[in-house]
Amino acid sequence: MDSNLGPPLDSHFSEFFGTNVERYEDEQFNQLDMPGGDDFYDITTIFSEGAEEMDHGSLLMTEGFELQQAMNAFEIGEPRLDTGMRDESDNKLPFNPLTSLLPGEVCWIMDRSFAYEMLWHAGNCLPHSILTIQYVHRLSDMDPELLYLRSAVVQEDPERPLELITVVLRSFMSGLMKCCDFSWRRLNEGSTREMEDWQSDKCEVSFLEGVPPVYLHTKLDEADFWLEHSYKVPQQWREPLRARVRLRNVWLQMLGLDVHKDSQKLQLLLSTAKQHLATIRSHPSPEPSPTSPARLAFDPHLARLLTCSVPLRILDVPPVSETWDSLTRFLDDWVEVGRLSSAQNLATWELAGSLQSYSRCPMPAYLRSTSQLTFYDGLLVLHNFMPSWVVERFFLETMGIRYNVLSQAIRERWKGGDGPPFAEMERHFTKVITPQLQSHWQNVPRRRRGLAKLLLPWHKLYDLVVEMTERLETTDEVGFILRQIPNAVLSWRLSVIREVIFSGFQLDLYTSEERAFAYLYAAQTMEKHISCLEQLSGIVPAGTPTKAEIDFNVQYLTALQLISMALFSVVTRLMSFEPQRLQLNFIRRYKWAFLPEYDSITTPDSARPQFPSFLPACKEILEDTYFSPSDYIRLARKILSDLIAQPSHTNYWHSERIKFIGETIAACDTLDALPSTTAGIRTFDTGLLLWDPTQNHPWFPTLSLQGADQRRRQLARPNIV
Template sequence: MDVYTSNNQLPGGRLEYNDVTALFEDAAADMEPEDMIFMDGFTLQDAMSAFEIGEPRLDSGLILENQRRPPFNPLNPLLPEELCWIIDRSFAYEMEWHAGNFLQHTVFTLLYMHHLHDIEPDFIPLSSRDHPSRPLELITVVLRAAVQGLLKCCDLGWRELGKGSIQDAEDWQSDKCDVSLLEGVPVKFVVAKLDEAVNWLCNSGKVSNPWRDALCERLLLRRSLLQLMNTDVSRDRSVFQTHIIASCEYLRSIAAHSSPNYEPGTTPHFAFDPYIARRLNTFVPIRVLDVPPVQQTWKAIGEMLDGFWEVSLLANNECLATWQAVGNLRVWMSEPALRSPYIRSLTQSTFYDGLLILNKYTYAWMVDRFFLETLGVTYDTIVKTINERWTGSSVAPLTKIERTMYKLISPHIRSMWYNPPRRRRHLMKSLADWHSVYDQLTEIVESLNMQDLPSNHFILHAPKVPLLWRLSCIQEIIFSGFQLELYTSDERPFAYWYATHIINSQLECFDDMMHEVPKNSPALHEMQYQCTLLTALQAMLSALFIVTLPLMSFDWNRIRPSFYRRYKWAFRPEYDNIGMPPVAHPELSTFMQACSDVLKHEDELCPADSIYLAHSLISKLVHSENVGGWAADWGKERLQFTRYLLDACDRLQNLPASAEAIESFDASLLKWDPRIHPWFPTLLSVDKKDSELERSNAQLRSIEE
């Protein structure tokens, strides 16, 4: 206190506080140093929360001058256009919650939702009904119904997200701050309130156009969204799609006639309090979000409706390969962007509800499809052949294989809708089990009587089915490292080199299996598409392996620890209990030899030719519009992804075409940007490199300033 009393000043201002130091000294006079007083129910967290640290984001008690707001009156009359603006902003905050923000920073900032009991029409005094241009029913009937619809939509969304398919705090925030989302209110009741509000707008005559129609459309959009989220797509697909179509029509009309813009400090803005977390049961720091432009909100709702439509199509699709292809496209393509957590969770629930696949099939059906879509024959046919030709003393050990596949396939399909890092982790953890199934099937096939069977019989290729799925998992793990920007300069050459070996193993499997797959079957068409695509990818990867070698330090003592850390999934102890060695496992010694071979035979290498070959193969796919046998309703999107690969080839067309060009090639001209392509870099010109350097230097100077 000496510092303050010497200046005749106390903390917080000269005359605004009273000095209570003596009071605390008297109260603690009988206490020894380091003594503490404990109270029942008073925890360390309570004690820490009592500190006033003066940080606006953490100190909920600190109210700055620009944060002061007039008392909120929920019955303050509103113009119809002001109500439109409030409803539009509530949609914006709802989409921000679906984007992963906290409820207390988004939806809960709408103050009317905390005052629903104050705007109950049955308890409003009649003397309040005297605003002809601003009828009170706009609040007690229309706005109240809109808020109830918003809360119920959040409740349904929370219930879906709370199933655990999507990770809380990674993809969404579950903290409800003890605020009611109308959990106990039936959806039918809220729908009836929305209908009642629409009827009042249409029949009362108190609100004229264009705002009458504008308000009706917003209420009808809310009703359609609520009914959509409350409909089980597996049971009522046609009703589900009807609600989607209706929502799209309302959204299109609303986007064409948006509400007016209001400056901060006006009446509509006071309907939202970005600092509402001060009054809620939460320990999350206050964060004021920048509300996106209204057109961006309509775009976000449109993307969610697109996601609903995709779910409705998938619910009617019984091909595992199609489900996997769609999941891959969502991760690989930037347009459309990765679906919102709610849609990704709904997609997983649609595939597996905890009991049945697609709400009607058992695990046995899933395994049957697994082999049919890859090899062209069902698992039942494979089992029948095995039982007929089994030479062992007991029955063929198929039960263990089936049990492992039950554990593998469903989580694998659902993992296609995890967030990219968690998806990558899931794939890495599953590799040992995929190899175990391959090993067990191989042992069984080797124990069969093959005397009168043709040399290329389908039973010989049965083990290659789980092997192909395992190889595709490894391929995705490698490529996701580029998309997630995990690789250092030392790691990129190995990743490209290793991917070529994975693809080579896949192509060998396809070459062996292709002659046994039924002609003109979707499985054969898919195999032909994959062979062409993988061959093109292999050419691109081999070219990039060569041109990225200069980025390596060739300090093997430094590279070796990084290698074992990055590819630790390949050295798990589970492999020690499996008889067969894993196919196409990463080997640093083989890579070191490959680097040496490149340096010895530079005269024979031509990255430009490899890119030209890839461009030719991909062009063939694009012009023939061959999208494989399992693309289904996503043929156009798969074709669009193929065009993205063609664009990637165009951006690499100036790679070195001779040994002399390789010697003088500047590998720093390669720029990786997942927004342009998830796996492959862009080859910058020297001028572009200089401009990139100037821009980076300018950013550094601005940071220093």
């Protein structure tokens, strides 16, 4: 690798021939003919005349000339595809890893290295980010012990001590590569998808896989000790350098921890990392001069010298303040993962996962992969429980009853020949709940696909418990409780359907003609969900967290249903009302609800979308003279405001849920200017509605300020008789 990254071939050529290079080249040029001879003729006119009868944009291909050959021909000489090509902008001075640097320049190199590390965690390729750092390829050349063995003669500069390179920068870069090793392994273990969430191509570069982490911790400690006691470093630069070395050391320790076994140590390290980051912010590194050797430490064209399978791409390095902001968010998300590792209830995992999937700044892939493995590593749940544990938590958190009590009551009231199908039911539960909770830490498109695939297994489980309860003696009070088991299962399935529908708005999947049905279907789904929760609320003991969560969700879903119905009534004007076209869009969009496997299930799917009732529903709501979209929005806003004022019945994630509810209230504020009557819907300008999940609410549109102000002026205008 060192030979590939050494001086250009031209320099070796010049050293070999000495000063006679130019004379040698001239003599050889005079003696040799041009390749192919020198009797060339211009045939441009032949091609121009032959192409006169061709249409613009058409392509004439000879036999055997296909797309692969065309791409190969295009790649030659194309810098974006030919990673080995050098252009004029890539004529830099050769890099020497032992070039002396000022302390401020070393700080700048460390800061920029953190920036490239964050860019990799943001989903960029290694050869475009971390592997553009020259030092990570030349660690052996920076070893102080090997320098003495080679009898290297380096001229000492009091302002630029060599130890800043051989002791400080070398240990920092070694720690960086080991951090990449730990991150790469964790990303490769989890359910994050390569090319969607992260890039695994290491370009055959060593990440110090065989080096023990303890050795690197020792080297970083030695660098910290040298910075603290060496007279060679000015006093004003000791603390900034030490903070950066210590942050790298703490970062390396955190990546090597087991979240479950070392949760307390992880929280301590996270707190320490934030302290070091605060010190770094207060001691920013100066921007090096254009001629500074520190700028040679980063070469965006370095990928052409690596075994790289991706085209060359030069990343825009963000300002250092944005890097520290990204690092702070990374640490904050890490704190959340640490808290989740000790959360032994399904509702917390469902809430935390859903909220992070709604965020416009979701967790980086590394932490999402860590979260998935923290909940279930393929063998144990939360590294402590068998998969059947999720069944116990399901009934306790959904119905407020322990599974052993429930199963005993089922056995006592069983009327069938064989015993109750507990084993089959437990298998179904573990097959749906575990992947559902893990899916919240996938990227949003894959999360939507994963949730849609779980709807069929959820319905099979619902069919199983319906059949089971039908074979029970349910005439007494306990029997009434047992009859609510299907509602408990259905409530979870309906929440999945709601997430699938709303995620379509978050991903901007729906066309203008599809939004009306999506909002109507969401409102219908939430109406069924509210009914299930109200029936479950009658059997859950008062004063329990389960009871409080059910009451909270009933109010929350009621508000979302009101908003959905108001928007459904308004966006009906965006449709063309061509039944054939609408039906084709419907079949394409909701194909997950009409899989042939549903036909073999005895219990019908009561939550299946129904297109035949869609157009009559549009007509009915537009003919309802008492319906007021703006009143629905105001009522939803009041319900959401009351939820915010309620005391917390959750712990760490209550503030995050309240924050999301606040965003929904803000969406209601902009939608307050919707028409107040169905007559106003016919004249309402739907172009004022803006769906922008990247800036506004992920599910609901905002009404432009111009339209909102105009509506308020109309409402304030006095009536003239």
